[in-house]
Every structure is written in C-alpha cells, then in structure tokens.
Amino acid sequence: MFDVKDVLAKLSIQEKISLLCGDQTWQLTGFEKHNVPSIILTDGPHGVRLEDKSATTPFTFLPATVYPAEAAMAATFNTDLIHQVGQSIAKECHFYNVSVLLGPGVNGKRSPLAGRNFEYYSEDPYLSGHIAAAFINGVQSEGVGTSLKHFAGNEQETRRFLINSVISQRALHEIYLRPFEIAVKQANPWTLMGAYNAVNGSPACQNSYLLQDVLREQWQYEGAVMSDWGATRDKLEAHNNGLDFEMPGPGKQNEFLFEQFKLGNISQQTIDTRALNVLNLIKKATEGKQQITKINWQQHNKLSEQVAKESIVLLKNDNHCLPLSKNINVAVIGQFAKDSRFQGGGSSSMTAKMVTHALPELEKVANITFAQGYIEENVTTTQLAEAVAACKNKDAVILFVGTTDAIETEGFDRTDLLLPKDHLKLIDAVLEANSNTIIVLNCGSVVDLQSFVNKTPAIVMNWFNGQASGSAITDMLFGKISPSGKLSESFPICLEHNPSFDCFPGGKNDVEYKEETLVGYRYYDTKKLPVQFPFGHGLSYSNFEYSDLEIDITQNSVTVTVKNTGQIQAKETIQIYIHPIKSYLLRPEQELKGFVKTDLAPNESKTVTIVLCDRAFEHYVPHLNRYACEAGLYEIRASSSSRDIRLTQTVNIQSNDPVKIKPTQKDTVFEWFEDERTFADIDELLKLLEIQPGHFFWGILKSLPIEHAMQMINNMTLSDEIRAKCKEIISRHD
Numbered sequence: 001m002f003d004v005k006d007v008l009a010k011l012s013i014q015e016k017i018s019l020l021c022g023d024q025t026w027q028l029t030g031f032e033k034h035n036v037p038s039i040i041l042t043d044g045p046h047g048v049r050l051e052d053k054s055a056t057t058p059f060t061f062l063p064a065t066v067y068p069a070e071a072a073m074a075a076t077f078n079t080d081l082i083h084q085v086g087q088s089i090a091k092e093c094h095f096y097n098v099s100v101l102l103g104p105g106v107n108g109k110r111s112p113l114a115g116r117n118f119e120y121y122s123e124d125p126y127l128s129g130h131i132a133a134a135f136i137n138g139v140q141s142e143g144v145g146t147s148l149k150h151f152a153g154n155e156q157e158t159r160r161f162l163i164n165s166v167i168s169q170r171a172l173h174e175i176y177l178r179p180f181e182i183a184v185k186q187a188n189p190w191t192l193m194g195a196y197n198a199v200n201g202s203p204a205c206q207n208s209y210l211l212q213d214v215l216r217e218q219w220q221y222e223g224a225v226m227s228d229w230g231a232t233r234d235k236l237e238a239h240n241n242g243l244d245f246e247m248p249g250p251g252k253q254n255e256f257l258f259e260q261f262k263l264g265n266i267s268q269q270t271i272d273t274r275a276l277n278v279l280n281l282i283k284k285a286t287e288g289k290q291q292i293t294k295i296n297w298q299q300h301n302k303l304s305e306q307v308a309k310e311s312i313v314l315l316k317n318d319n320h321c322l323p324l325s326k327n328i329n330v331a332v333i334g335q336f337a338k339d340s341r342f343q344g345g346g347s348s349s350m351t352a353k354m355v356t357h358a359l360p361e362l363e364k365v366a367n368i369t370f371a372q373g374y375i376e377e378n379v380t381t382t383q384l385a386e387a388v389a390a391c392k393n394k395d396a397v398i399l400f401v402g403t404t405d406a407i408e409t410e411g412f413d414r415t416d417l418l419l420p421k422d423h424l425k426l427i428d429a430v431l432e433a434n435s436n437t438i439i440v441l442n443c444g445s446v447v448d449l450q451s452f453v454n455k456t457p458a459i460v461m462n463w464f465n466g467q468a469s470g471s472a473i474t475d476m477l478f479g480k481i482s483p484s485g486k487l488s489e490s491f492p493i494c495l496e497h498n499p500s501f502d503c504f505p506g507g508k509n510d511v512e513y514k515e516e517t518l519v520g521y522r523y524y525d526t527k528k529l530p531v532q533f534p535f536g537h538g539l540s541y542s543n544f545e546y547s548d549l550e551i552d553i554t555q556n557s558v559t560v561t562v563k564n565t566g567q568i569q570a571k572e573t574i575q576i577y578i579h580p581i582k583s584y585l586l587r588p589e590q591e592l593k594g595f596v597k598t599d600l601a602p603n604e605s606k607t608v609t610i611v612l613c614d615r616a617f618e619h620y621v622p623h624l625n626r627y628a629c630e631a632g633l634y635e636i637r638a639s640s641s642s643r644d645i646r647l648t649q650t651v652n653i654q655s656n657d658p659v660k661i662k663p664t665q666k667d668t669v670f671e672w673f674e675d676e677r678t679f680a681d682i683d684e685l686l687k688l689l690e691i692q693p694g695h696f697f698w699g700i701l702k703s704l705p706i707e708h709a710m711q712m713i714n715n716m717t718l719s720d721e722i723r724a725k726c727k728e729i730i731s732r733h734d
C-alpha cells in the first residue's frame, strides 16, 4: 500500500495538478509507478450505474439491483434497513470495481415541482440526514466511498448551472445544510459533491463560506470535495476556496492551473492540500477493495423488495376496502402494472438486473382481467373502452397511474402537479365504471389528487419503488403484509398552497427562498392549513395505541409504549415532534426531532426509547451566528403522523444562551416591560411616574423608544428627585 505523504513528495507539480481533476469521465488520475490506481466513481444513488464500455450505443449501463428511489427509502423510516441497502450496493460496487458511489443526495424539497425530488429523501432535514447517514455508513462499512450531494442550495433544476440561491443564514443552516451536517458528523462520507448553482452570490464549487467556514471549520470535515459534473466555473477560485478535485476528466484546465501556479495565484501549499485529500481518498478506496466475483442477485432483489414493502404508503382506505381477498375477480388497468415504473429519469436511471412487474404477481393471487389503459402519457379511445369494459362486474379494480420520464426527471422542473391529462381521463372513466377502484400512484413525489381523491375508496403511494416493486405492491394489496410506509413529504391540497409557490423557480439570475424555514409541514402546520395528506401519514391494516410517554431530558430521550391492537402483525413509526410554546423568533409550529419504527404482533406492546436529535431544542440564531437554545416551555409530541398527535408532555428547558436580544435604550418601553432582564427596572420607573398598564397615557408611552420617553420625562412636571431617579434607572442598562 502506498504512503500518501511519500507519494506526494515524489510528484512533480504538474502531476499534483493532474490529481485535481478526473482523468476520464468516471475515473481519477492514478500513478502506476507509485502504485496509485486510477479509481472509478459512478452514479448512484439507489444502485450502481456503471457505463458499459464495450457497448456500441451510448447510455448503456451494466445491470445492477435497482433499489427504491430515495423519497421511497425515506418513507420506510427504517434506518437499519437503509444501512443494509448501503452494504449491498457496496458489494455490487466491488463486483464492478467501483470505488465511490455518487450519492446520496440530500437537497431540500422547498417546492413539490422540483424535478429531482424523487432523488432526495425528504422535506424534513432530520429525516433526510438520518436516512443518509444510515446509507453512507452501510456503503462505507464495506470499503466503498460515497459522495454526499449536491452541496448546497440545489433545490431546483431550472437554470441549475446559472441560478443563484438566495437563502437567509437561518434557513440555510436549519433546513438546507442540516441534512449535510447530520450525515457528515454521523457518517463521514469519503467525498462531498459541490452543486451547480451559486449560493448567496458565490458558485457552490468555489464558495469559501460553504467549503471552508462551514464544512471544514465548523463541521471538521476531512474527506475530499469534488465538483458536480461540469460545475466548476472558475477553476482557480474553486481550488483556492476549498474544492479538491473537478469532475469530469480529462483535465482540460490542468495547463491553465499550472500557469496560475507559476504566476503565484495558487500556492504550492494549496495544491498540496488538495492533492493530499485526493490521495487519501484513493488510499481509502484501495484499502477497502474486496475481490467480489459473484453477487447473490436474488438476495439483493429480496432486499430491494423489502424496502419497497416498507415504503409503500397507504394514503386512504375507506371502509377497509384493502386488503383485498384472494381469488376475487379483479380488473387491473394500466401499462405501469405490466411495465413497472420503478425509477425516475436522469443520472440515477439504471439498467435493472431483474424486474418484477405487478401484473404476473397479481395473477398469482386473484382472477385478473387486464387492460393496458395507456401507453406512457396517452390513452386512445380503444384503450379507454377496453379499460371500462374490463372493470364491469368485477369485485375490485386496481388502477396503476403515474408520472413518466418526461415529467419527473433530472434537468427539468415540473410546471404543475397533475398526473398526465390522459391518466386523469382514464381515472374518471374507470371510477365511473366501477366505484371500488383502488388507485396506485407510481410517482417519485407529490401529485395533485383533487380530481379523484373523494371518488375512490383507496389510494396507495407506490413511489418509484425499485425493480421488485411488483411483488411488494401485490403483497400489500392482498394483505400478506401490512403497509408501514409514512409520507416523507406533505401532499398539499393544491400547488398554490405551497409556501414557495410565488418564488419558485425564481428569476433569470436569482431564486429567493422567501418562505425561510417554513418548508413543507413546517409551513402547513404553522399556517394551520388543511393538507391532502400530512407529512408522516401512512395507514396500516392494524391499529396502534400509544401510552406512557416519558421524557428524560438529561439523556435527551423519550420513551413511549405502543400496542398493536389489531388482528395482524404490523409496523408502526413513532414520530417525536417538538413544539416551542413561546419563542422570541418565529419558529415552525413543530419539528420532527426523533423517530423509531417498531414491529408488533397482534396484542403485543413494546416500550420504545427514542433518542432525540442533539439539536432538539435549538435553532439557528442569526444575531449569534450559531445554533442556540431558548429557555422555556416546549411540548413534546409522540405522534403517528405530523397531524395525528397521540400523547404530549411539556418540559421546561433551561438555557443561558442569549437568544433574546436584550433591549437597549433604542428599544421601546413595552419591549423593556416584556423582557425579564429589564422588567423590574421599567416597572419601578413606571410606578414612580404613576403610570401603569391601563392608564390613559400607557398606550402612547409604551410605544416610545426609551430615549424618547426620557425626553418626555424631562419635560414632565416632576420633582428633580424623581427625574434623577428615572435617569438612574435607565442608566442601569447603558
């Protein structure tokens, strides 16, 4: 094994510079003479997507296991399971000699229109961060690296190479950086990928605030930072400000950087630091190498199926119409039942090793009449008529609809939340023909359900659920398993309710994150807006009873007892939200700060312990430039969804953090009256003046800045002694 410092000492400056860019599209520079191999990096994130170099057509990828897309992974709320996914993807990486998987992505979901939402975990930074950490730890435990992407502020596809995301410090840290921070601190990804866009005026790959101040200094990150493919705008600035290597290769700008070095515009020390980070990455990859020549593809397929089973969200189930009984007569409608729609478009789109479509699986358990319904987005008159005919006299209809690659893909944002027009037409016609129609949504993220939500008894969110989604959905529909997925993002009633509606995707240059920290349920709950289906929602075939909420603040943990009161084995995710009862700065109504998923047999009870987030009671306080905790009362909510709060308890949190800015003489009498640090003194002064709340002059006085109030006091008919006393009282807070 090579020694990094030794190799660095032997490299010429040009060789060091060559490490600062890939050698090829998917490969880093290596040096055979020093035993430094040229390692392979490839997408990601829900499986290995390695280009087939022997193929004669472009975009041909070697077959690998396709796991559910990230939004679905997050809906499992099962970190152990996602850790296993990471491990099994790493094995496939070894099989294909891949050293770094380009994922996971933890960007935010400020708008449901964002084209890559399916590739990101959740609208909630805590859930995203924890699922990402589990995934990264899984992959890296097998000696393969990950690339946490896209750092940061990449919440849209529109003008992604050009747009500048304007984000307040508070929203940046609490919402958009938080999942990165959790993943960096809990899983230490080997690499991190800088985004295309700029953040607050500086392109992400050369943004020294993000790359140096936050990542290296505050979070103590020691891995290597790469650019997204083609994201380096100014190579000199980028390396000077914290980027270790540019992708993809070959290094067309190596010569340019060498010239800049000669001109003294980049130091030897900076080049050494960057080259050392790249060499360390190559070394980790070399040490982690495993010779895997055989994959148990069936076992990986089973794991993909298990994730799919745990991610399916039963949104609606009137009169317990699901699960269906076996051997009934069912019409199955829709191309996506036959040709599974299991992943989205763009750089995450893979070649599946094997695919289980739903139709043949459904045929094993019921008497099925199938009708194609549509091809991609289009329904012909004949297809419509066949679908309607198939539905007649059936015990139930299962209708598969969803979005296509033209709708949900990298590179574009959606323009609305609607399903394809023809799918909506088909839904109407099928519901008309048979009202017992279960709608299965094959979408990577939220869609508008308004036109049919009240007409159908059951809706199932089946996501882009990976290569084994056909058997998973069959088991769920026919009750072999109870659904246990919970929504990783809110379903608003309509797009217009979304807080970023009037500021997404921004203008030509800038997109302003005007909604601040009020993203997703943080907004809907604070505004008390009704939603179609709330964050964390997901029905079960069983019922759960919550009891005995106990809080141990010294351990930062919560315990709850949950009982399965239904007839079947089922899993429940207990979600802990924290609601600040009173706060100095506007804070969301509640925020997720812990969760656990537990499996319960009928009648079984378990007492589960949930360790809360290390920042459970903190928020980012702009005037302190850091996270801080405001002392006071907080309600802890043990919930089955963000809108299904089962148990609450109030705790009194002590803190000396100066979250509230102490009033000065420039602030008002009322502000002095409201603050415990100035109350006693202003109260004393008011008593001297014989003015109390309720006095006819109180309204005028309380709105005056202290300085003005003092001028007024000077002009009042008062004894010199009282006037002097008033002055003395105020001067206590100079």
Ligand code: BGC
Binding pocket: 043, 044, 102, 149, 228, 229, 347
């Ligand atoms: C995407 C990245 C991806 C890279 C390599 C970029 O367009 O934004 O997520 O890893 O391409 O395919």
